Amino acid sequence: MQKKALITGLTGQDGSYLAELLLSKGYQVFGLVRRSSSGKVDRIRHLSGEVTILSGDLLDQCSLMDAIEQSQPHEIYNLASQSYVPISWTQPALTAEYTALGVSRLLESIRRCHPSSRFYQASSSEVFGQPDESPQTERTAFRPRNPYGVAKAYAHWMTINYRQQYGLYTCCGITYTHESPRRGTEFVFRKITQGAARIKLGLASELKLGNLEARRDWCYAKDAVHAMWLMLQQDQPDDYIIASGETHSVKELVECAFGCVGLRWQDYVSVDPSFYRPDEAVQLVGSIDKICKQLSWQPQYPFEQLVELMVDHDLKELTDRKA
Structure with a gap:
């Protein structure tokens, strides 16, 4: 059935x-x-x-x-x-x-x-x-x-x-x-991967972000x-x-994304306090022991691979738009 x-x-x-x-x-x-x-x-x-x-x-x-x-x-x-x-x-x-x-x-x-x-x-x-x-x-x-x-x-x-x-x-x-290439650009991960791609292609010259020290568990x-x-x-x-069971800072995400396009992030990224959350959550990281043990589930995409996947997608999407 x-x-x-x-x-x-x-x-x-x-x-x-x-x-x-x-x-x-x-x-x-x-x-x-x-x-x-x-x-x-x-x-x-x-x-x-x-x-x-x-x-x-x-x-x-x-x-x-x-x-x-x-x-x-x-x-x-x-x-x-x-x-x-x-x-x-x-x-x-x-x-x-x-x-x-x-x-x-x-x-x-x-x-x-x-x-x-x-x-x-x-x-x-x-x-x-x-x-x-x-x-x-x-x-x-x-x-x-x-x-x-x-x-x-x-x-x-x-x-x-x-x-x-x-x-x-x-x-x-x-x-x-x-995260994924289908994530909205209002979310910080996609904002960063698309921002790096836009700067690489000459479509932007600056990326404004909030708290670079904020850490997240991204999968x-x-x-x-x-x-x-x-x-x-x-x-x-x-x-x-x-979850992924590990955390990375926004700064690590920025470094990785700009590294994928061969740019020095410090030349393009600025901090804007208006992007800070009113009440920033601290050290959210999930233990995946239970789901791994009981359901035999494991995340298949490590952090660096996910960043590269999304940057490559944004580069291609933006290039196709320009064509």
């Missing part, structure tokens, strides 16, 4: 890679897309005709129930949210509606319409905020320090509560920052979505950290 999967956030970075992965495994894939996002299909344009698009919105429970009834999915992956931390400070209520309450609506829709579905919730390392231990494990206390992290913490615990209260197969993947989005899929293939549902 062909498996069916429903993905929210299909047009995002993770949604597009997950759709590719599921299609390669023979799934019938449905994607929930908000009407206002229907034009933002660049990341899934190549999947046209292979994925069935359903209209729906995490703010509207009826549309969620309709989508579940139409698709009758074996697996549901919730990758939709307001995911940009700075915007969560300027739009905290909207962030809560999508990132927190949207998950409640989706869980309740599953319970009512198709309780046999297996559900994956995209949790986030931002739930840890400024942690009291490093690396963080699945048992580390949540101390979110921005509206996005608070909303993700609510969604995480609601997912666990529906598992405990109703016996649903629900899992949370606490994902750390994960490749393709590795992350493979972990998501693995989580829903187990006999019992559980929660896992998805």
